[in-house]
Amino acid sequence: MLKMRAMKNRVISPSPHVHSGDSIEKNMYGVLIALIPAFICSVLFFGLGAVLVTLTSVVACLVFEYAIQQFLLRKRPTIFDGSALITGVLLAFNLPSNIPLWIVVIGALVAIGIGKMSFGGLGFNIFNPALVGRVYLLISFPVQMTTWPVPAGVTTPLTDAATGATPLALMKAAVNTGKPVSELISSGVVSGYRDLFLGNLGGSLGEVAAFALLIGFVYLLFRKIITWHIPVMIFVTVFVFAGILHLANPDLFINPVFHLLTGGMMLGAIFMATDYVTSPMSVKGMTVYGIGIGILTVLIRQFGAYPEGMSFAILIMNALTPLLNRYFKPARFA
């Protein structure tokens, strides 16, 4: 007769008895892989500065997360689950490549300490930690945060970059001085759409190369790490809303394609708005969330005090996410 004792280590647990093998690490490192093309582009455009800022941000995030978990919360540190790494990279991608490194460290402390750990760590934060850090720095160090190096050009990379304004800041300046925005590109003040697509424009180190970020998007979809709903809803909403404004008054409101290719649009829509923890759980919720981010971004860019709107739009919708989860349920079977 066979006895259960015949088994050295017996396990009795409820079903299911098998697992897909998916893990937090697989998803987080998948996102990091998707960020590689954009990182390569930023190194090509901005040189050593991009590497230093990214490295500082990542190391600072990991150190702060470890220190807080080990000494403040007295928990087992989980710094290698990849989430702090992503926060570090995304924070760096939202900073100019010539920013003083001590400011980056402060940003990392705010992102991890206030943005993430103060809520209880991974899974409990209400706001995207990297954006909390970024917005804190934007408000505290407005000069350093808006002095943008301009890439020397795709054809002659790795040269010393001059500083200048971002296309969105130029647009805002044009609107404020009463100049028609339609002349920005035709007069050569802002580079053409091809350059905007390739990333040949001033801006934060990781946000400029639209095509590289789109490659990352395709990878994320292929690995099924994220679904298309949030990014596509943001793109469609921005295109439609900015398009309506443009048709109403082309001198005051710029072409919607310009909105899609500039500022933190691609980085925000693909990598920040889709953050698991701070985005809604149901497809309906994601759709409303994406539309909200799109509308708020265009409103802030066109009518707000800041030229950039993506960060604020995402943070505002982050705050609404628990509410969206409550009122937008998934399609039930019956």
Added chain:
Amino acid sequence: MLKTFKIGGVHPPENKWTADGKIEVLPVPEEVVIPLGQHIGAPATPVVQKGDHVKAGQLIGEAAGFVSAAVHSSVSGTVTAVEERPDAGGIPRPVVVIKVEGDEWMEGINRSERAEHNITASKEEILKAIGAAGIVGMGGAAFPTRVKLSPPPGNTAELLIINGVECEPYLTADHRIMLERAEDIVVGTMILMKALGVKKAVIGIENNKPDAIGKLQGIATKVLGVEICPLKVKYPQGGEKQLIKAVTGKTVPSCGLPIAVGAVVQNVGTALAVYEAVMKRKPLVERIVTVTGTSVKKPGNFLCRIGTPISRLIEAAGGLPADSAKVICGGPMMGRAMANLDAPVTKGTSGILILSEKEALRKPESNCIRCSKCVSVCPMGLEPYLLMDLSRFQLPERLETEKVMDCIECGSCSFTCPSHRPLLDYIRLGKGRTGVMIRNRKK
């Protein structure tokens, strides 16, 4: 485009290694332990006593009420005890223990291999024969078939769906009978159609079993009203509501029965048992069980008598591998881990799966990262992450409004969770608590 259900679902590795293994007949053991409660509902009332001599196919337990089923002896011999013995989970249940002597069958049971395809029995005779043979759902749930064939007043069945999906990984018992007993299954289907008074039956089979689809299609073309429906592979397509959705596109309402959309679902194994009961007057005393696992030496599909100790099946498959850590009665997604390997094979035992320590151990759980993967795989459109929290905080009212009672316990959420959270464990607890609350309210 092949048909399938619309929302959720997962694709666990199929691992159906025994699909080509012909059904082997397991020798009759020296002793069988036949539980009186092998079905959903009241356990049968024993009609034999210690010392009685019984023949194979003889009634040993009478159905105790409407939702109950008769139990028959699967062997000939002497009753040595009518007592309580631990079941596969270790919980004592009433059983009849029979010491085997020879293999003598009850008179009137046709044990010849000859096919009987001429249905002469009337609707009432069919229902009576199915009840008398103690037939229950063979897919695992073991709901008395006689009850399922008696729609509540005001409902009429329009369509019979035969479940040949076998969406649980590893299991191949249904696959084998569809290959080896295809004609009998089609005849069983026709008997069930007559019992229900329906003109149409659909046999749903996932397209990972093209041989079974081909074989049954060849036979069904000669029969009026029986149709084969190949389905896209997706777990849990064998779930009643999912299968109805896949085949007909109709949605069974929340907490409703399939009959609400005019459908009755029966497993292929049940159709075969119905054939044997009606055409051969043979009660349900045998079934096919798949025994498999990564380290199992001779995995296979075995025809065994009800009441055979599961340890005998494992021995027939080459013994318990050295690295075994978990033995599961059923499939890996919905089966139950066994605490007692000497527990008997019952009418609902579809497979025995042996997992190694590496496969059996759960990884430690970590924080929910709110990735919403559990929401996207739930075939009932529920929010497992939320249900787990509501269950932990013991909020049955909220659980009820979030439709916890719709959960079919398929395990897709726990299977998918990147944080290895025990979602279904907590949902089951919450479901139990909510069920008690609802029943108390009705009182």
